[in-house]
Amino acid sequence: MKRIAVLTTGGDAPGMNPAIRAVVRYGIANKLEVIGVFRGWSGLINEEIKVLDHRSVSGIISQGGTILKTSRCVEFRSKEAQERAYNTVKKFAVDGLVIIGGNGSFTAGHEFGKKYNVPCMGIAASIDNDINGLDYTIGSDTAINTALNAIDNIRDTATSLERIFVVEVMGRDCGFIALAVALAGGCEDVFIPERPVDLESACHDIVHGNLIGKVSWIIVVAEGAGKAEDFAKKINGITGLETRAVTLGHIQRGGRPTAFSRDLALRLGKEAVDALLEGDRDKAVGLSKGRVVRIGFETAIKKKEFDLEGIYKLIKTLT
Amino acid sequence: MKRIAVLTTGGDAPGMNPAIRAVVRYGIANKLEVIGVFRGWSGLINEEIKVLDHRSVSGIISQGGTILKTSRCVEFRSKEAQERAYNTVKKFAVDGLVIIGGNGSFTAGHEFGKKYNVPCMGIAASIDNDINGLDYTIGSDTAINTALNAIDNIRDTATSLERIFVVEVMGRDCGFIALAVALAGGCEDVFIPERPVDLESACHDIVHGNLIGKVSWIIVVAEGAGKAEDFAKKINGITGLETRAVTLGHIQRGGRPTAFSRDLALRLGKEAVDALLEGDRDKAVGLSKGRVVRIGFETAIKKKEFDLEGIYKLIKTLT
Amino acid sequence: MKRIAVLTTGGDAPGMNPAIRAVVRYGIANKLEVIGVFRGWSGLINEEIKVLDHRSVSGIISQGGTILKTSRCVEFRSKEAQERAYNTVKKFAVDGLVIIGGNGSFTAGHEFGKKYNVPCMGIAASIDNDINGLDYTIGSDTAINTALNAIDNIRDTATSLERIFVVEVMGRDCGFIALAVALAGGCEDVFIPERPVDLESACHDIVHGNLIGKVSWIIVVAEGAGKAEDFAKKINGITGLETRAVTLGHIQRGGRPTAFSRDLALRLGKEAVDALLEGDRDKAVGLSKGRVVRIGFETAIKKKEFDLEGIYKLIKTLT
């Protein structure tokens, strides 16, 4: 293994830059040449690449986003595009690929790696924290804190104006962010895609709360469970109480990565390079039970399982 | 003047709490008894009041929202409600009212004060910064920084994914926040209610930018100028480029007040009490040209005038 | 078990308040009466206690410090003081104690619990993250992020003025914070108490860096490894280069707890109450390998062991 390439694909996540930094510098320290591919798979298809040296990743450790840019490359599903990508791999004698991204990226990496016999290692980076077999992905801690700051702000108004707020957070089909934020924010309820939403019961709680003097209320909604606007209208319809919707949206993707997101990114960057050096492939590196692990791409891209019932009950018990 | 009452009305703004702290402690230091009225005018109507002592405002200086709660009290427009409010004033021998709020609050204060001969002083607190004759109101600096943090986060994604974002900020009919945020955020364009929106021209700039390699773009929209969602759809329709909308919403109302919002709040709290002690009334205190001033309620509630053309041009020149 | 008491002792840590919230509300939900003890052991000695109901912990989830106050109670080492504390336990029919704190607190809890047969459960809360057998304590994530923000700020000046900075972080005898911050901050070196400090070699690196154009440098020092001021003077003496010292100090103890610190605090609060209800005692609850665990006080208070060599090497490799 003499030369590896690194790319970021799919939605950006805070911590991708420190991960790039680690792949580049740890790779160089281990006598590898490291090539950066721009705009994810698209850059591999179109030969948008550049050799990265030690200095090229200076100062990026504290920055959100990704200096390599990223894209959701639909084109890569076609055989022709994959051929072109493989040609780039051959032309530049790339011995291994480090793919920084989430489920979609790993699915593509799994297929591409198998089809063309290219060693691919994934680094789990996704604010959604929806990679099966992993406790944390790069960026989720930052996104959760960003959403929590927003919730704390909204709490000020909810308390001052005595209102009901429905706050939609990111997470795709996964309720992880929503649960973490609802727990940390002391929120009164949370709707996630993994559990049926019982709106009647939620509204009953609100009305009952009102009767005993609990007049402000924040409900967190995972985007996979529905739209904040829709829920707000329904709650208003059922309870007659003024209800406001806030959709946090893309503010959750960016921003300075937290210490946790950075430290994880740096450790995973090292692990991915180590894996390639050891001849490992077709796996994603991530954090499980407090340790850095490698899990097969095929496992990683399955529907994530995690203990949500315990957290959900705790949220409801503590409000 | 022996006893004054303080209330917060309308939308909450970060810095209302330090303003309350100043009114209470500065009042007490000047031998006044200070009564807190809860839920704005509603509390005056319903006798929801409490004597506030030195300790009752401990630790609130750093907190968003208002410990006195607030409300948008439609009921207060009726004569009957006003009579009841006045009865509370008489019953508790309140010699002066300090009204912490914005335009709506001052309009009500102006009418109520005149009709019932109650000395009323306003403290300009509104994230919208839409009080005529004043450069800054309590809370606007905090709201602008909250919105700016959000924009900085969105910039990470806009740059990484090379996308167009339309970001809606608060400000009611006033483009002040939007201009301040767009300038500080290095945003490519800004739509405000005070200027006609030229969407064709904006889209022309975007397409031209794309041709010369400027592929990410953030447009700030003041809520008074339209909906981010609508603009995003139209821009996508005209340019064919993927365009995302983010509505920052209520996160802009809350949060720890900035130093500027706190210092202003504390100075204005003092000024309002001083004014009442000097026999002044029917005025709002605020900041103009770097100094604390008093302006008549009638002037304050007019449509705000400020130099927006200079800032707008600077934004366009610097992108 | 009908009535439990909760106290916070030793240095305060961000997340103590959410832990109190969880103990109180989860306890009440499980039919317990919960008593708050003020100022740690001191409050138990002097009967400074108060019944805590559901509302008494409203709004504290986002606040640093501890509403129960805390103290480093030297007096508690005397037999007489312990007797008085036990009298309070008996007098108010306290069936179990929840002790929120660190090593010192657990040592005291272990002794007191054994001597007087009082069921005691500890909740690991300490910014130092120095509890043996646990991966994270409440507050360490917040402290690390606070220190990291400071380092990011200092980096701006280090880069702009091309200077060497020695930054001292907290952590008592434990280098955990220092390592986490140095890694996440992209710092050039780190001195911790668990490894001998090789100042000659560090200075050699600095001078060598200078020769190849790396002119700014941040060295993190754990307080247990020495004083930033002393190191700065020595480095200046050896290298002749201008070197500045910054001691972050108590800013690392306070502030809004991060999502991680809050979620951990809430889960540990539940676990401590569960343990007492199940008849468990003489243990601390904390996080190990991603899961909430109970470990004996005797194990917890031993010198913490953790993999520092791997992190240290990674830091040095990536700079």
Next chain:
Amino acid sequence: MKRIAVLTTGGDAPGMNPAIRAVVRYGIANKLEVIGVFRGWSGLINEEIKVLDHRSVSGIISQGGTILKTSRCVEFRSKEAQERAYNTVKKFAVDGLVIIGGNGSFTAGHEFGKKYNVPCMGIAASIDNDINGLDYTIGSDTAINTALNAIDNIRDTATSLERIFVVEVMGRDCGFIALAVALAGGCEDVFIPERPVDLESACHDIVHGNLIGKVSWIIVVAEGAGKAEDFAKKINGITGLETRAVTLGHIQRGGRPTAFSRDLALRLGKEAVDALLEGDRDKAVGLSKGRVVRIGFETAIKKKEFDLEGIYKLIKTLT
């Protein structure tokens, strides 16, 4: 005027980067060529310069520090160095200099400009806010908020452990930051160089506070008034109460500039270029009474006068 040069000198301040951005882009928009000089005067002496185009200032608006680097250049006081600097000016046909910095920078600019007949305009950038005739300089708002965050954190511990803290903030001979922070932080006292420090009286207040139950106390010290460590020792000696010192230090220089610091920087950048284009020289641009103004270098470098007595009294009244 065809070509101007821009440099940053003295201590870095958050907002220098947006100021550079404005000078470059506004200059280019006005048909000027803009040259960046590195490391302040040092770069002018040693010909460390580079043409700056539109793209060269992309993405710096949100970054602390200065991409042009800065230095405190003692060498520039010598005639020989000034001659070399002037040779650079001539060699590259620089028609005007924009000097971003504080008092020292303006003193040097005044001398250099006069001696060699080089049009120089200053942009007031200094966290110390110590420029005479100006209400705010670039960076002071950011520094004040950074210090305030630190104070808020320390307040958590001060309240929880019931301790006295002496917190030293920056500001050189000027008490502006200290006053602003002490007011916004609700601090109990503040020592500034412009007023004699009455330690006996301060200690009397502390002891009296203790007797009536006010057991936590934060005193802000401007660096020009003395060392936090020294004051802490003296207060402990007089009162016998445990007193801790925290020196905030260089964390106050860096960090993302606030909206206020950025907007001011951008407006001042424009003004400085406008001034040169209009043939103006030997002046600094800054904010006075809410407006952008130009003041002669000779006035700017005098000892700053501002109303400190009013703020000081307000701080003492409100605690």
